[in-house]
Amino acid sequence: MSAPMAPAEWRAALTAEGVRYTELEGWTTRGRDAATGKKFGPVYGSLNHHTAGTNSLHAIAYSGQSSAVPAPLAHTYLPKNGVLVLVAAGRANHAGLAAKNSFDAIVAERPIPKPDKSTGTVDGNDALYGVEVENLGNGVDLYTRAQYDTWVRYNAALCRHHGWSGGSVAGHLETSVEGKPDPAGIVEGYGRRGRFTFTMAQLRADVAERLAHPASWSPSTQETDTVPDYVNLGLVHSYQLAPGLWDDIEFTTEWTDEPDGHATNSPTFVKGAARFTGSLSLRFEGLPKGEVVQVRMSEYDDAGALKADHPIHEVIGTAGGSYAIVPLTKRLAAGRNMRVRLLNQSDDQVEVASAVLTALVWEG
The missing domain is CATH 3.40.80.10 (Peptidoglycan recognition protein-like)
Structure with missing residues (x-):
């Protein structure tokens, strides 16, 4: 009243x-x-x-x-x-x-x-x-x-x-x-x-x-059906993945003709509000035959707190190197960012020899 x-x-x-x-x-x-x-x-x-x-x-x-x-x-x-x-x-x-x-x-x-x-x-x-x-x-x-x-x-x-x-x-x-x-x-x-x-x-x-915003706020006018951004991230150098701990992939290069501000030297590959579809190509060296590296997407808030984990994919070790292509498709809410995490379930260190992420990202 x-x-x-x-x-x-x-x-x-x-x-x-x-x-x-x-x-x-x-x-x-x-x-x-x-x-x-x-x-x-x-x-x-x-x-x-x-x-x-x-x-x-x-x-x-x-x-x-x-x-x-x-x-x-x-x-x-x-x-x-x-x-x-x-x-x-x-x-x-x-x-x-x-x-x-x-x-x-x-x-x-x-x-x-x-x-x-x-x-x-x-x-x-x-x-x-x-x-x-x-x-x-x-x-x-x-x-x-x-x-x-x-x-x-x-x-x-x-x-x-x-x-x-x-x-x-x-x-x-x-x-x-x-x-x-x-x-x-x-x-x-x-x-x-x-x-x-x-x-x-x-x-x-x-x-x-x-x-939910200050009175001075204005909504973005970029429509969701516009041409998506192209994200192509990878690693400059391989690195060692210790056993038993979830570890973010920290992408260190962006392979595009026109970089669009996507995170490099960072585990974040897309920020919300957004929707995206793509894939992650992985190659491991030193993963014993039959052993497993688990792969999952995880959502974090802007303060760096883990908010949600997505389903796990498994890469099973084979002789002469281990390869996998993991699908990446999701809608991400505002204030969230997405990372890819790995869990080495073998008893030995494993080399992450290559990680190449490609995706199309629509804002909103």
Whole structure:
């Protein structure tokens, strides 16, 4: 429960979150509080809508939907260009009646159940911020990249100001007892993501991601379907592998025409967030026939702590040298890095004569 933001707080929260915005004349005093005798607030969350029309600002701020549903119809309006418009600081006619079971979930920041009128209703106009996002909601009209980026930032700004999580962000379809379908549609893209179908779950996830960073953060805009980086690492010199201990392969050269900053003189061969596929070619000398060197990929965090081990591959000793090609395919989360480790299970030192890693790496 929080008091609605004052105009100065709106400006500060939006500016900090990197929201581009304009102020419609009279927005600081516009609202339905006096006309209805109902004061806006306290507030519990952010309710999101699409306009189901075009060039909707006039209706939202001035003409309203009908005589029964006069303006303002939202606190903010988000057009295709991604520049948010501040419409009203007071009570707005955007939410109507919200099912109590859905409203209670928003307040508690837990998963929102299907709205059930039999649980009772709450006047959402009293307690929820409302944003109208320009879109027909017909599955053809696109939310632009700029529009969706502002949409995420806007909701994060409200949440950050009030100390809410992404669980305080809801869609009209999640609260309406009239079966309203908004918001819906197709998004042109966001961050590294290409075109995708809008869902409230995705919007909440994107808001939560923003809230996990400082307000000044911006998502990377490199899409995941771009040309991957090529990683080709190896050893300048062979080295001895002692028995009985897991030991990282420390690659000491990068065999590419255009080195791309992949680790050399380091056990790390790729850093997350990333996905990769490739192989590791190994040659051992001095591994007794029938003895084993185990090979596995292991995940570490940025502080160097081991976080996860992946399945083991075994190289079995043969006469005249021992060879193996180990497949490398994995998705790696942000803040993780991947190494290859070896365990010599024989009683003698073994020479790691060659280790050549080749992989294609996609960021994200």
